[in-house]
Amino acid sequence: TTSTTVFLSHKRNNLKYTYVIFPGNNGKLVEKCLLTRPLWESVDKSQSNYVNLLWTPLSYQINFSRVESICQYVNHIEAHSELSNKMKLFSNLLRHCEFYKMNLFSFFPMTIIFQFSHTNFDEQLESFKRLYTEINNLISTKPHQHDYPSYISYFKVLLSKRAGSEQKLQFPLTSYTGKNIWLIKPINLNRGRCIKIHNKLDDIINDLNELKEKKLLTDDKNKKISRCEFVLVQKYIEKPLLYKNRKFDIRIWVLFTDQ
Numbered sequence: 001t002t003s004t005t006v007f008l009s010h011k012r013n014n015l016k017y018t019y020v021i022f023p024g025n026n027g028k029l030v031e032k033c034l035l036t037r038p039l040w041e042s043v044d045k046s047q048s049n050y051v052n053l054l055w056t057p058l059s060y061q062i063n064f065s066r067v068e069s070i071c072q073y074v075n076h077i078e079a080h081s082e083l084s085n086k087m088k089l090f091s092n093l094l095r096h097c098e099f100y101k102m103n104l105f106s107f108f109p110m111t112i113i114f115q116f117s118h119t120n121f122d123e124q125l126e127s128f129k130r131l132y133t134e135i136n137n138l139i140s141t142k143p144h145q146h147d148y149p150s151y152i153s154y155f156k157v158l159l160s161k162r163a164g165s166e167q168k169l170q171f172p173l174t175s176y177t178g179k180n181i182w183l184i185k186p187i188n189l190n191r192g193r194c195i196k197i198h199n200k201l202d203d204i205i206n207d208l209n210e211l212k213e214k215k216l217l218t219d220d221k222n223k224k225i226s227r228c229e230f231v232l233v234q235k236y237i238e239k240p241l242l243y244k245n246r247k248f249d250i251r252i253w254v255l256f257t258d259q
C-alpha cells in the first residue's frame with residue numbers, strides 16, 4: 001500500500017474524496033466500508049488516474065510516477081514483483097545470502113531456475129539429474145530422517161544462471177522424510193496453477209522437455225493460460241508446518257504512510 005496526502009475534489013459545493021474500486025482483491029469489502037463514509041464518493045472507472053483511492057487487483061493499472069503528484073492512495077507497492085515473483089524472490093534472496101556469506105538453502109527449499117531458451121538448459125538438466133540421483137541414493141540407504149547428515153553434497157548446479165564450484169550445502173530437515181519430491185512451478189502464475197509435483201526423475205524430465213517444446217502453460221482442458229519461458233524446480237517440503245492438518249498462508253496487511 002502506498003500512501004500520500006489526500007487530494008480533495010469539489011462536487012456540488014461539498015468536499016468529497018473520490019475512489020475507484022476494480023473487481024477482485026477484496027474490493028467488495030473495501031467498497032462496503034466506504035459506503036458508510038459520507039465524505040467518500042465512487043466515480044467512473046475512467047477517472048481512475050485522478051481519484052483519491054484506487055483499489056485494483058493488478059499493479060500495472062497504477063501509474064506510480066503520478067501517485068505522489070496527484071496525492072493518491074493505492075493498494076500495491078511499486079516494484080512488488082521483486083518479492084511476489086517466484087524467480088525474482090529466489091534471485092534476490094540468493095544475492096542477499098551471497099553478500100552476507102549465508103547458506104540460503106539452510107532455510108529455503110533447494111531451487112533451480114530453468115530458462116528454456118538459454119544455452120545452459122541442457123547443463124542445468126544434467127546437474128539436476130545428478131542432484132536428484134544423489135539424494136535418492138542417500139534416502140535409500142538412510143530412510144530415517146534423523147540418520148541424514150547435516151548436508152548433501154551436489155555437483156555444480158547452476159544457480160540463478162551463475163556457475164558455482166562444487167560445494168556442500170546444508171538443507172532443512174523438513175525437506176526430507178525419506179522421499180524425493182519436487183515441484184515444477186511457473187514463475188508468473190498464482191493460486192497453485194500449473195504446478196506439477198513428482199517423485200520420479202523421468203516424470204520431471206518429461207515435463208521440463210514438454211514445456212521447453214511448447215513454451216505454453218495450459219489448463220486441464222488444454223486451454224492456453226500463459227507463455228512459459230522460466231520455471232522453478234523446487235524441493236518439496238515433506239514435513240511442513242500444518243494447522244489442523246492443513247497447510248496455511250500467513251497474510252499480513254500493512255499500511256505505509258509518508259511519515
